[in-house]
Amino acid sequence: MKIYLVGGAVRDELLKIPFFEKDYVVVGATPEEMVKNNFKPVGKDFPVFIHPKTFEEYALARTEKKEGFGYKGFKFFTSPEITLEEDLQRRDLTINAIAKDECGKIIDPFNGVKDLQNKVLRHISSAFSEDPLRILRVCRFQAKFIDFQIDDDTKKYLLNMVANKELYFLSVDRVMLELKKVFLLRHGYIFFKTLNDIGGSDQLFTSENQELNNLSEWFKPFFMSPFFLKVRFNLLWLFFQNKFSFNLNENYVTNFSKKDQAVIDLFFKIHQKLANFPSLSINEKYKLLKDIGFFGRDDKLNEILLLFQLNADAYQQDVSKILIYFDHLRIHFASHPITLPTNLTGQAINEYLTKKRIELLNIFEF
DSSP states (O other): OEEEEETHHHHHHHTTOOOOOOEEEEESOOHHHHHHTTOEEOOSSSOEEEOTTTOOEEEEOEEEEEOSSSTTOEEEEEOTTOOHHHHHHTSSBGGGOOEEETTOOEEOTTOHHHHHHHTEEOBSSGGGGGOTHHHHHHHHHHHHSTTOEEOHHHHHHHHHHHHTTGGGGSOHHHHHHHHHHHTTSTTTHHHHHHHHHTTOHHHHEEETTOOGGGHHHHHHHHHTSTTGGGSOHHHHHHHHHHHHTEEEOGGGOOOOOHHHHHHHHHHHHHHHHHHTGGGSOHHHHHHHHHHTTTTSSSSHHHHHHHHHHHHHHHTTOOOHHHHHHHHHHHHHHHTSOOOOOTTOOTHHHHHHHHHHHHHHHHHOOO
């Protein structure tokens, strides 16, 4: 039994960039041997095991054969006789098909190291075109490695796959998983440009304005903002949907929580008032503070303010004074706790709190 570190961890280590996940391939072993060595089986479609101490994933070497449509149309084969090279050959790009053995030796049967040095995204074999998910993966890698170029032959495969409408065979779960990874990239907006360049935008997205060519430019200032990665993916996605009248097409219907949708609806309802908060009347201030959860204990307020910062930063608007105002307002209310009389119940409690909070707003100075 031989164990190899494979995929993104080896690639990123060679590029000297941080990586947070490790994937291992086990050659020459059976599922029974893995269990005997205290590995926990977790794979449904093919044998994957969890290491008993590190909890990292170890997959038995496997090959695959396309027998249907889309990314699910594969049949996998595992055997102790399957070699490391056979396992690596089923992967998408040469830079993702590099392995390292337990002694630190690099195994590179498809010249992935050379492509890393030459900054090229290149497919391994013609089997590349069998999995439509690879369209999105290549677009994501282009956004991750912005100084790399897609190999001309690889681009031909991508164009042909899009022309054959292969993207329609992807499930919404797989699409959303890729998009979540894209939204973790500083230059993630390049994903949308790359997808548009190969003609895939209108298969994945729809827009009321029919301006899918502009998605990358629309999104760029938001991705480049330091606040972007602080906002949860679901809120970012709903934010973009609302702001740019854009969505996944009808094949990828996605239901987000009512709570997240409510946060976005509220943001677009009040963000202009938020920008002018100091000049609002006392009653307007109180209503807005109540709407955004200022007096509560949920995280709605922080999420609204993060979206407010992100939106302003993308358009190079300085809202620092507003944010400082809110910080001082929080301190003001924290230093003037409201004590409820013990004889109040029901609606009387709400009326008392409203009265005291308005009084505190009246005496607040900034």
